[in-house]
Amino acid sequence: MGVNMKVRQETDQRLKGSGADVLIRSLQEQEVEIIFGYPGGAVLPIYDALHKNPIRHVLARHEQGAIHAAEGYARVSGKPGVVIATSGPGATNLVTGIADAMLDSIPLVVFTGQVASGVIGTDAFQEADIIGITQPITKHNYQVKSAEDLPRIIQEAFYIASTGRPGPVVIDVPKDISAKMFVEAERPKEIELPGYQPTTKPNFLQIQKAIQALTESERPLILAGAGVLAARATEELQEFIERHQIPITNTLLGLGTIDGHHELFLGMAGMHGTYTANTAICECDVLLNIGARFDDRLTGNLAHFAPKAKVIHIDIDPAEIGKNVPTAIPIVADAKEALRELLNQPFESPDTAAWLRLLKTNTAAYPLQYKADKERGILPQQAIELIHKLTRGDAVVTTDVGQHQMWAAQYYKFNYPHHWVTSGGLGTMGFGFPAAIGAQLAKPHEKVVAIVGDAGFQMTLQELSLLQEMRLPVKVVILNNQCLGMVRQWQETFYEERYSQSMISVQPDFVKLAQAYDIQGYKVETMEEAEAVFAEAFESNEPALIDCRVVQLENVYPMVAPGKGLNEMIGVKIE
Amino acid sequence: MKRVITTTVINQSGVLNRVTGLLMKRQFNIESISVGHTEQPGMSKMTFIVNVEDEGKLEQLLKQLQKQIDVIKVNDITDKAVVMRELALVKVVAPPAVRSEIYSIVEPFRATVVDMSKNVTTFQVTGDPEKIEAFIDLMKPYGIKELTRTGVSAFVRETQKVQAPQLNIL
Numbered sequence: 001m002g003v004n005m006k007v008r009q010e011t012d013q014r015l016k017g018s019g020a021d022v023l024i025r026s027l028q029e030q031e032v033e034i035i036f037g038y039p040g041g042a043v044l045p046i047y048d049a050l051h052k053n054p055i056r057h058v059l060a061r062h063e064q065g066a067i068h069a070a071e072g073y074a075r076v077s078g079k080p081g082v083v084i085a086t087s088g089p090g091a092t093n094l095v096t097g098i099a100d101a102m103l104d105s106i107p108l109v110v111f112t113g114q115v116a117s118g119v120i121g122t123d124a125f126q127e128a129d130i131i132g133i134t135q136p137i138t139k140h141n142y143q144v145k146s147a148e149d150l151p152r153i154i155q156e157a158f159y160i161a162s163t164g165r166p167g168p169v170v171i172d173v174p175k176d177i178s179a180k181m182f183v184e185a186e187r188p189k190e191i192e193l194p195g196y197q198p199t200t201k202p203n204f205l206q207i208q209k210a211i212q213a214l215t216e217s218e219r220p221l222i223l224a225g226a227g228v229l230a231a232r233a234t235e236e237l238q239e240f241i242e243r244h245q246i247p248i249t250n251t252l253l254g255l256g257t258i259d260g261h262h263e264l265f266l267g268m269a270g271m272h273g274t275y276t277a278n279t280a281i282c283e284c285d286v287l288l289n290i291g292a293r294f295d296d297r298l299t300g301n302l303a304h305f306a307p308k309a310k311v312i313h314i315d316i317d318p319a320e321i322g323k324n325v326p327t328a329i330p331i332v333a334d335a336k337e338a339l340r341e342l343l344n345q346p347f348e349s350p351d352t353a354a355w356l357r358l359l360k361t362n363t364a365a366y367p368l369q370y371k372a373d374k375e376r377g378i379l380p381q382q383a384i385e386l387i388h389k390l391t392r393g394d395a396v397v398t399t400d401v402g403q404h405q406m407w408a409a410q411y412y413k414f415n416y417p418h419h420w421v422t423s424g425g426l427g428t429m430g431f432g433f434p435a436a437i438g439a440q441l442a443k444p445h446e447k448v449v450a451i452v453g454d455a456g457f458q459m460t461l462q463e464l465s466l467l468q469e470m471r472l473p474v475k476v477v478i479l480n481n482q483c484l485g486m487v488r489q490w491q492e493t494f495y496e497e498r499y500s501q502s503m504i505s506v507q508p509d510f511v512k513l514a515q516a517y518d519i520q521g522y523k524v525e526t527m528e529e530a531e532a533v534f535a536e537a538f539e540s541n542e543p544a545l546i547d548c549r550v551v552q553l554e555n556v557y558p559m560v561a562p563g564k565g566l567n568e569m570i571g572v573k574i575e
Numbered sequence: 576m577k578r579v580i581t582t583t584v585i586n587q588s589g590v591l592n593r594v595t596g597l598l599m600k601r602q603f604n605i606e607s608i609s610v611g612h613t614e615q616p617g618m619s620k621m622t623f624i625v626n627v628e629d630e631g632k633l634e635q636l637l638k639q640l641q642k643q644i645d646v647i648k649v650n651d652i653t654d655k656a657v658v659m660r661e662l663a664l665v666k667v668v669a670p671p672a673v674r675s676e677i678y679s680i681v682e683p684f685r686a687t688v689v690d691m692s693k694n695v696t697t698f699q700v701t702g703d704p705e706k707i708e709a710f711i712d713l714m715k716p717y718g719i720k721e722l723t724r725t726g727v728s729a730f731v732r733e734t735q736k737v738q739a740p741q742l743n744i745l
Binding site for chain 1 (some may be wrong): 584585589592593594597600622631634635637639641642643644645646647
């Protein structure tokens with residue numbers, strides 16, 4: 001009897017079944033609730049295992065749609081997004097999404113099928129060297145050599161993707177490995193990654209130095225990036241800025257770290273940042289960067305960036321500190337741990353009253369502005385303000401890249417964190433709509449609005465099938481200016497209005513397109529129509545698509561031209 | 576500036592590609608690279624000589640290398656007392672008429688003859704890269720038919736004369 005018991009215990013330590021069964025079981029152990037994917041030859045065994053398994057699978061209509069949806073899911077839920085695609089073209093169709101997740105630090109675990117181990121390297125049917133292809137755009141990648149390694153690799157992949165600075169991890173699974181029968185794999189024990197030990201606790205002395213710099217400063221400024229969101233540190237951040245009365249600005253991806261209406265919030269900084277935020281960066285004497293990577297779209301010309309400031313940089317990734325901006329006080333740490341430490345050390349608040357008054361004066365003199373004109377039609381900024389009004393700033397908003405993205409960033413003031421899903425680093429057209437699907441699946445009870453351009457939407461519109469199939473109440477708002485807005489704006493500004501290939505005069509009837517997918521479609525051309533239609537669409541529990549015709553030649557302002565410093569904004573005042 | 580960097584990596588397929596790919600992505604120029612097993616099973620050591628513009632770029636390089644999951648340890652040993660060795664095989668045109676002349680040049684380098692034919696002799700020479708450069712320069716006038724170098728392998732010496740400042744990896 002005793003012997004039998006022992007045998008029983010030993011088998012419980014193992015995962016049994018086919019390679020694919022072991023793979024799916026390992027995903028269950030990671031508490032994966034949803035998989036975004038698309039089947040194909042090399043992943044047939046995995047899909048067969050999924051067929052008898054309760055993990056929900058969302059069948060996108062293109063692998064790029066699947067991975068952007070997974071990114072949207074990860075962004076709002078904080079959990080790694082899981083993707084499966086087949087070998088060759090299935091895998092290469094994921095590349096844009098993997099690169100996007102890498103640049104924006106989104107946790108993903110991506111499974112790609114691979115041809116059978118024996119024929120790898122022979123240019124077999126649907127073979128692509130996805131390990132080689134994704135090596136520079138992943139946090140890490142694996143090719144599985146033995147089915148018995150699957151539980152360990154999957155455990156490590158989730159750990160790597162979601163800890164430290166999050167990012168995408170690719171696991172390439174040859175078909176013979178997933179198809180292998182009678183696999184008995186050890187359950188993974190402790191994670192053993194000697195080369196991966198992210199520092200999360202801040203160095204005490206560095207914190208002391210930061211405190212001293214802040215105490216002595218007269219014009220401190222906080223720049224908060226997506227690292228604050230990834231660390232779920234928004235409450236600590238708010239407490240810190242309120243306690244010490246330090247004004248705050250955001251990167252594009254950092255929006256939502258602070259309530260958009262907070263009196264200490266100066267708006268977004270950077271190329272299309274507010275006058276107040278950009279001048280604050282130029283004038284501040286201490287710049288405390290928490291979880292932002294000093295991207296070139298934020299800093300403008302580095303020679304003119306924060307010239308008067310002592311820079312303190314808190315980042316979980318040491319390689320980001322000092323990469324672009326010389327840093328006086330580097331602090332390698334998780335944003336939450338660092339902020340907690342800063343809160344635990346009581347220190348004398350700097351006297352920022354005069355500084356805050358100056359910033360307030362700037363905001364009053366140079367607010368974000370546009371000139372509405374009934375004759376010209378709907379301005380895109382008005383459309384976003386209308387969406388903001390109707391959703392009370394509570395919606396999850398997703399975007400592509402370009403003009404509509406900048407207007408959404410400027411005019412949609414978020415009440416809460418983790419409601420803003422945009423492609424920042426890679427600037428991917430076609431990201432916003434599938435990302436909205438993933439976000440809606442993560443937050444079924446929240447309002448999700450995909451604000452997209454007419455051109456970007458057409459890059460991934462096939463995912464309308466998912467709204468049709470699942471009746472997800474995503475609202476797709478196409479800010480339709482019948483052109484590639486940002487390309488056109490740059491051609492106007494820097495290429496003497498030579499609109500080379502940016503004016504798209506032919507496009508589908510988006511209302512009929514929506515109807516073809518059994519989705520309510522609307523077209524609006526005036527603000528009166530927009531108010532009525534948006535209200536109706538947002539009330540409904542059904543998906544909706546709104547073709548919102550906007551003024552074609554409207555530009556995003558203020559703007560820092562490429563190569564210029566943040567002190568050289570144009571379009572600050574609209575005449 | 577030229578830096579000598581050693582990394583200890585987990586000996587996994589793709590790790591060399593990962594490291595060199597990283598250097599390429601970040602626009603670093605590798606002058607020489609050598610890889611081999613170490614005393615620990617499963618671990619390999621890579622020695623690079625890279626050209627970097629300034630301290631800032633060097634710091635980036637070290638941090639980016641350190642960030643790789645398969646990279647266990649990164650050291651910039653340029654300013655330390657080190658043992659540095661490289662091996663070169665040099666095929667020199669050496670007809671009998673000049674052979675003894677060549678041999679007399681070769682001798683102080685302690686190069687050895689590893690292959691020989693009627694008119695061509697192959698020498699093996701080991702040492703630090705400067706010594707090998709000097710050897711090659713001296714052989715050039717006779718005509719070098721073929722040349723191959725292993726790349727530098729290096730160790731930090733057990734006894735360090737002066738405390739050289741090492742770049743801090745945070």
